[in-house]
Amino acid sequence: MRRPLVRALTRPLALAAAAMAIPLVSASPAASDGVVVGGFPVDVSVSPWTVALSSRDRFGGMRSGQFCGGVVVGPATVLTAAHCMAKEVLGSPRVTDLTVVAGRTDLYSDVGREIPVGEVWVNPAYDSSSNSGDFAVLKLTEALPQSSVIGMAAAGDPAYTPGTEATVYGWGDTTGIGSYAHTLRAARLHVLPDSHCEAAYPGPAEGTYEAETMVCAGEVRGGRDACQGDSGGPLVAQGRLIGLVSWGSGCGRPTSPGVYTRVSDLMRVLRWDTGSRESNETA
Template sequence: MRRSLSALFAPLAAPLVTALAMLVILPPPATADRTVVGGHPAHTALAPWAVALASRERFGDARSGQFCGGVVVGPTTVLTAAHCMSRGVLGVNWWEVGDLRVIIGRDDLRGSGGVEMAPRWVWVNPAYDQGGRAGDVAVLTLSQPLPRIYGVAMAAVGDPAYQPGARAAVYGWGDTRGNGSYASTLRATRLRVMPDATCEEAYPGGAEGEYISESMMCAGLPDGGRDACQGDSGGPLIARGKLVGLVSWGSGCAEPGRPGVYTRISAVLSQVTAAG
């Protein structure tokens, strides 16, 4: 018999409030393996809003067909990067992908834990500039609502979470070394929100891309070593317990002087709210 969503999620609901509170104060384990380019193992019990986008039809059975990340921000609303829904990534239009799924509550993509849900609709930001990469956001509307505790709050304009130096963390199942070594289990890595001036200096335009502070933010460490990478696109950047960014682009992975660039959530908040 197929279990209801409430039955599937009930075992996790009780400890989530305490677990989420612990998330902002607990450091990664000292013996954690170094993954997500300088990261550590993470768990959906502590980060229930971190989800995977998948299509076995397009990407095979390995790792549940994962190709991008996403983040739950409402009962039926999941955000990801606009470029994740592009023909360049999928090979076809998103509506031609017959088995597009959002995977929720599955730490290990080789397993069958959690649930897989088909989106009822996908909205891709029509203002997304593939050349300049501005406005890199898409909204997937789920066919059934999730318990509200699975959503994370989005940081509005002026929120202290955007302040340079703020501690942040990015989550995903992407490349762990920058060489195509994709993770099967959820990973996270600790970063710092970086000043716009630093981001503009790193990406002044040209072949490596142009950083636009109005719609982007960047995070990393001055000496590199920690970063999101291929396969993490669309995944969440969390600071002060709120969603501040979506993995968008960058030059290489975890390289000194080349921080990761994220879609600034405050810049697309009104569009996301309307689409969701």
């Protein structure tokens, strides 16, 4: 199985309810200088559109109930990974205390706002086998300020060009072996050619990379990557959102870059243009 982040396994990258982490394909530690793997601490004021998804009923209160990340793309609209909303993560029926935590760098604190999620729309075309279309839209019961909103990169945006520097944000595993951050972390990566992920993930055993719906990002030598618990969080390049943390194999491996949901594709599906912050097509 993939690593979605809860990140998907080969890895979704979300947290599992019972063990707080979906196990990696390999238990060997990833290369890291501490944190997101190979990253550094950052204050949420630098990226106010980065939010934590929370359910204390499901994940406990120590880290504010965080299990995935999300991105504010409209005052009352948050994007995350579809696999973060799966019954394996949030139970069946789904938890009733699903909340977005905004403006909180340290999950041990009570700084910022905790806003209940009023409605959840999961992409009906999401394919859990290939991880294609891995996105969901959350509608909040209260609005955040426009300063918390990040713009999205449409198709043809130069931010998707291979070699472009990008940054991923999250509170997930910092080592690849289950060391979860309680303060926000970021890692600087590069957008990689689609061919790099097509070679790494050619088929079912290790996942199937689909360039139309996914973005390949990481470092050719490995060491910087998103990891478990970062799912649904933002990949940002040139000041615009280009990806959502989705899946991969292990964390920080040189031959297994991270795979992100392509934002230009979800904009196409939701009929959002570059001037839109809310979708009339969802929920």
